[in-house]
Amino acid sequence: MADSPSSDAEGPRHVALIMDGNGRWAKARGLPRALGHRAGVEALKRTVQAAPELGLTCLTVFGFSTENWRRPAAEVSELMGLVRNYVESDLGRLEREGVRLRIPGRREGLPDDIRAIVERAEARTAHNDRFLLQVAFNYGSRADIVDAARRFALSGEDPAILTEDRFERLLSTSDAPPVDLVVRTSGERRLSNFLMWEAAYAELLFQDILWPDYGPDSLAKAVEAFRTRERRFGGLEPTRQAG
Ligand code: FPP
Numbered sequence: 001m002a003d004s005p006s007s008d009a010e011g012p013r014h015v016a017l018i019m020d021g022n023g024r025w026a027k028a029r030g031l032p033r034a035l036g037h038r039a040g041v042e043a044l045k046r047t048v049q050a051a052p053e054l055g056l057t058c059l060t061v062f063g064f065s066t067e068n069w070r071r072p073a074a075e076v077s078e079l080m081g082l083v084r085n086y087v088e089s090d091l092g093r094l095e096r097e098g099v100r101l102r103i104p105g106r107r108e109g110l111p112d113d114i115r116a117i118v119e120r121a122e123a124r125t126a127h128n129d130r131f132l133l134q135v136a137f138n139y140g141s142r143a144d145i146v147d148a149a150r151r152f153a154l155s156g157e158d159p160a161i162l163t164e165d166r167f168e169r170l171l172s173t174s175d176a177p178p179v180d181l182v183v184r185t186s187g188e189r190r191l192s193n194f195l196m197w198e199a200a201y202a203e204l205l206f207q208d209i210l211w212p213d214y215g216p217d218s219l220a221k222a223v224e225a226f227r228t229r230e231r232r233f234g235g236l237e238p239t240r241q242a243g
Pocket of ligand 1: 019020021022023024025037038040041044062063064068079082083086135137211
């Protein structure tokens with residue numbers, strides 16, 4: 001890849017999406033929230049399809065947060081059902097298209113069948129390297145950092161030689177390249193405990209579109225917006241890499 005002194009013209013490689021606005025999309029149509037989430041899955045499929053053509057090698061989406069358990073039981077169970085259906089209906093195609101599927105997040109607390117489905121999906125696509133799709137599920141950044149700290153403590157390694165690189169490899173997102181761009185839809189402007197370590201140097205973009213209306217055009221606009229940004233990673237000069 002050629003060096004670009006002032007902007008990340010070829011990027012972003014890794015985009016993280018906070019898919020917000022399903023409920024409002026449904027409400028605006030007089031529909032139950034569940035139908036907003038189902039339309040959200042269709043938007044996710046369209047967006048994943050378009051991502052490699054836009055130059056991305058990785059997409060991370062926020063499917064269910066550790067805080068989403070506070071929603072009514074029926075909505076929680078709808079979201080569980082959606083991840084089950086999504087994996088079951090799309091796994092074959094993702095596998096054939098060279099997509100590696102990873103489900104960052106806590107496995108404890110998930111219903112046994114969902115746990116089995118996500119583990120099988122990860123195992124079946126583990127050899128793929130054309131594109132990495134991470135569907136964060138039962139995920140919260142603080143929980144993930146605590147879990148990584150626990151894994152480190154249990155490893156018996158010397159804390160005196162712990163580095164950021166080593167710690168990063170203990171996070172459940174460790175297979176992904178650095179996050180270049182975090183997008184949140186629906187006009188909300190929060191990170192909501194999503195990829196707080198990983199997004200330390202990411203660009204942030206807030207798109208005024210409800211998630212079920214998202215798709216290739218919206219992602220293309222996000223990529224275009226990213227390419228106008230100047231990234232300095234804490235230094236004074238525009239650069240391509242943190243450091
Ligand atoms: C936020 O909308 C969205 C979520 C809490 C879940 C995102 C989930 C999907 C897009 C579908 C699930 C797909 C998979 C494969 C896991 P909201 O309900 O908070 O919307 P609102 O703010 O308008 O109420």
